[in-house]
Amino acid sequence: MRTRFAPSPTGFLHVGGLRTALYSYLVAKQNKGKFLLRIEDTDQERSVPGAIENIVNTLHWAGIHPEEGVMVKNGVVVQEGSHGPYIQSERLELYRKYGEELLKSGNAYHCFCSPERLERMRNDQQARKVAPMYDRHCLSLTPEQVKEKIANGERPVLRMKIPRDEAVALDDEIRGTVVFQGITIDDQVLLKSDGFPTYHLANVVDDHLMDIDMVLRGEEWLSSTPKHLLLFRYLGWKHPRYAHVPLLLNKDRTKLSKRQNDVAAEHYREKGYLPEALVNFLALLGWNPGTTQEIFSLDELIEQFSLERVQKAGAVFDLTKLDWVQGQWMRKIPLAEFAERIRPLVAVKFSQASNDRDFETKAALVQERITFFNEAPEMLSFFYDKPKPTPVLLANEKQKVKQEDLPEILDTVIALCEGVPEKEWKKETLLETVKAKVGEGTWKLGQLLWPMRAALTGLPYSPGAVEVAEALGREESLERLATARSILG
Numbered sequence: 001m002r003t004r005f006a007p008s009p010t011g012f013l014h015v016g017g018l019r020t021a022l023y024s025y026l027v028a029k030q031n032k033g034k035f036l037l038r039i040e041d042t043d044q045e046r047s048v049p050g051a052i053e054n055i056v057n058t059l060h061w062a063g064i065h066p067e068e069g070v071m072v073k074n075g076v077v078v079q080e081g082s083h084g085p086y087i088q089s090e091r092l093e094l095y096r097k098y099g100e101e102l103l104k105s106g107n108a109y110h111c112f113c114s115p116e117r118l119e120r121m122r123n124d125q126q127a128r129k130v131a132p133m134y135d136r137h138c139l140s141l142t143p144e145q146v147k148e149k150i151a152n153g154e155r156p157v158l159r160m161k162i163p164r165d166e167a168v169a170l171d172d173e174i175r176g177t178v179v180f181q182g183i184t185i186d187d188q189v190l191l192k193s194d195g196f197p198t199y200h201l202a203n204v205v206d207d208h209l210m211d212i213d214m215v216l217r218g219e220e221w222l223s224s225t226p227k228h229l230l231l232f233r234y235l236g237w238k239h240p241r242y243a244h245v246p247l248l249l250n251k252d253r254t255k256l257s258k259r260q261n262d263v264a265a266e267h268y269r270e271k272g273y274l275p276e277a278l279v280n281f282l283a284l285l286g287w288n289p290g291t292t293q294e295i296f297s298l299d300e301l302i303e304q305f306s307l308e309r310v311q312k313a314g315a316v317f318d319l320t321k322l323d324w325v326q327g328q329w330m331r332k333i334p335l336a337e338f339a340e341r342i343r344p345l346v347a348v349k350f351s352q353a354s355n356d357r358d359f360e361t362k363a364a365l366v367q368e369r370i371t372f373f374n375e376a377p378e379m380l381s382f383f384y385d386k387p388k389p390t391p392v393l394l395a396n397e398k399q400k401v402k403q404e405d406l407p408e409i410l411d412t413v414i415a416l417c418e419g420v421p422e423k424e425w426k427k428e429t430l431l432e433t434v435k436a437k438v439g440e441g442t443w444k445l446g447q448l449l450w451p452m453r454a455a456l457t458g459l460p461y462s463p464g465a466v467e468v469a470e471a472l473g474r475e476e477s478l479e480r481l482a483t484a485r486s487i488l489g
């Protein structure tokens with residue numbers, strides 16, 4: 001099984017492109033096949049310098065490593081494999097050769113129509129409300145007329161001759177059978193007057209010469225596929241299988257747009273999404289695993305992905321879901337590794353973090369709640385900044401903590417904590433101690449824990465009281481409780 005990803009180097013890698021690459025990669029890998037990267041740069045005007053490096057690097061970041069085709073090694077674009085070159089602008093001779101063949105077999109013809117004439121034709125068609133299509137003005141030229149025009153210095157394009165009375169059927173892996181009437185298909189330009197091929201000719205020639213077994217691409221290419229099927233037939237080649245993956249949609253179900261969303265994969269990388277999270281999220285955009293599992297590693301995707309479970313309907317790009325998946329992947333990072341990832345970030349704001357021996361215990365508390373690494377300094381700030389609790393913050397209506405009870409409550413909490421010796425200063429012991437007090441019947445659990453937590457952190461929301469107390473240590477905790485008590489008079 002050989003699959004490929006064939007982006008045009010027009011700038012960044014679109015998230016939809018990354019999903020297509022992922023699906024192609026998964027299909028190749030689960031069949032022990034090969035996934036290759038080809039660069040479709042026949043539209044030279046739209047090619048952007050650095051775009052190839054960008055695409056390759058983003059794929060790598062996502063964990064998708066093509067084993068053939070275009071690669072970047074030591075910062076330089078290289079090509080590897082026996083089916084190269086893999087950059088279309090280096091294959092122009094091949095396209096010309098097959099263009100010639102199509103001309104000879106009568107499946108293509110020269111067209112000399114000027115851009116002005118074509119525009120007039122289109123305007124006229126628009127005015128008559130008919131689909132814009134080449135009117136075959138040049139199809140009737142005799143070989144002699146063509147020769148003469150070329151001798152006169154006119155530079156023709158090569159057009160494909162579509163059988164207008166025929167229907168072309170596609171057996172799509174996702175969409176089933178799709179039938180296109182020849183009458184609706186335009187006589188596509190295959191070679192431009194500058195000798196460059198269009199996407200259609202280059203795509204077909206390359207998918208054949210590169211032995212591609214299955215083409216996975218976005219649904220937006222579906223209408224091009226009958227042209228490709230005809231080209232395969234005209235050239236006497238067996239066509240690959242096709243799978244057109246569903247569009248990505250905005251929340252309002254319009255096509256995913258730059259205006260409503262960021263569509264560059266690298267934007268998500270820069271924002272701090274983990275590659276595992278973005279890949280996991282993209283895999284689920286259109287693919288339904290058929291179980292309740294939602295978190296998948298790349299290896300699990302290779303094992304479980306199947307085209308039969310890819311839907312036809314567009315898939316909504318739901319950022320809330322992406323953040324949830326991201327959070328799940330944050331929790332999966334081993335604690336020691338997580339702590340070392342965030343420590344330098346926290347140290348920028350609080351230098352004490354660099355040699356804080358209890359940093360891991362603190363990190364554990366935020367790992368449960370964090371979405372992005374760069375939230376860590378803020379989330380951990382209460383450990384390094386002394387809290388400034390107020391009576392309003394210490395009280396809590398829902399927990400039935402009245403301001404007038406606070407002195408008594410804090411005295412109780414302080415006495416309880418003082419009773420826990422240093423070596424037993426653990427969240428479990430602390431909780432047991434508080435619960436034992438609750439057992440006496442004067443206070444409810446929340447009435448003790450809420451003020452304790454607020455006194456320790458100075459925040460309305462934070463990890464729980466005993467967890468924070470453990471992470472702060474006995475001395476610091478007692479000091480903070482004493483401070484809170486002192487403001488109450």
Ligand code: GLU
Pocket residue numbers: 005006007008040199203215216217218221
């Ligand atoms: N160059 C096309 C693109 O940019 C490739 C479409 C295909 O995979 O055939 O998406």
